[in-house]
Amino acid sequence: MTILPFGSAAQVAAAIPPTREHLIGGGLIAYPTETVYGLGSRPTAPDVTRLAALKGRSGQKPFLLLVSGRTMAESYGLSFSPAANALAEAFWPGPLTLVLPGGEARLPGILRGPEGGIAVRHTSHPGVARLVAELGFAITSTSANRPGKPPAPGAAGVQEDFAEAVAAGTLLVLDGGVLGNVPPSTVVDCTRPEPRLIREGAIPRAELRGRVGRYAP
Secondary structure (H helix, E strand, C coil), rough: EEEECCHHHHHHHHHHHHHHHHHCCCCCCEEEEEEECCCEECCCHHHHHHHHHHHHHCCCCCCCEEECCCHHHHHEEECCHHHHHHHHHCCCCCCCEECCEECCCCCCHHHHHCCCCEEEECCCCCHHHHHHHHHCCCCCEECCCCCCCCCCCCCHHHHHCCHHHHHHEEEEECCCCCCCCCCCCCEEEECCCCCCCEECCCCCHHHHHHHHHHHHH
């Protein structure tokens, strides 16, 4: 069981129990999102360390969290400023990542970025959104590629790039088909009263400002 179909609603429903078991056992997963394929784990220090090793990433660059909404983010002790609240209400679920303060007692420090916060997104991919909601816990996320290489557009590319982990059974691939050429999520730092744009991605700055006005970076 290293590759599971993850396209139709029925396939997603069938994939959730074995994916839960795999994650709880400390395994890693690859999955489609509304932008690119991601790699993920439970948000625990040992599991995130294994994810960093698989990705070939140093501990200096954190991973983000996928949540089922604001309530799940707050359950980890993350705080929403007025700007973060406005942005989440306007663009979640969707390709907007918010860097939020808090979570010191409930999330490992390896997830914390240089801004002092933790990056969080409520994905609009229906299968992964359902997965996170039914798991009842957040999963980490990073693009499914080796450093310096572009993200794989489909499950076949993920299997090729991480063949050893797939063969060993440590990486479970959720096959949601080939994704379109979509920019990565837009990232906004909301750790301070004034939001700051870190990366302009799928949601351009003009759209942020058009929807939330003074709360936009």
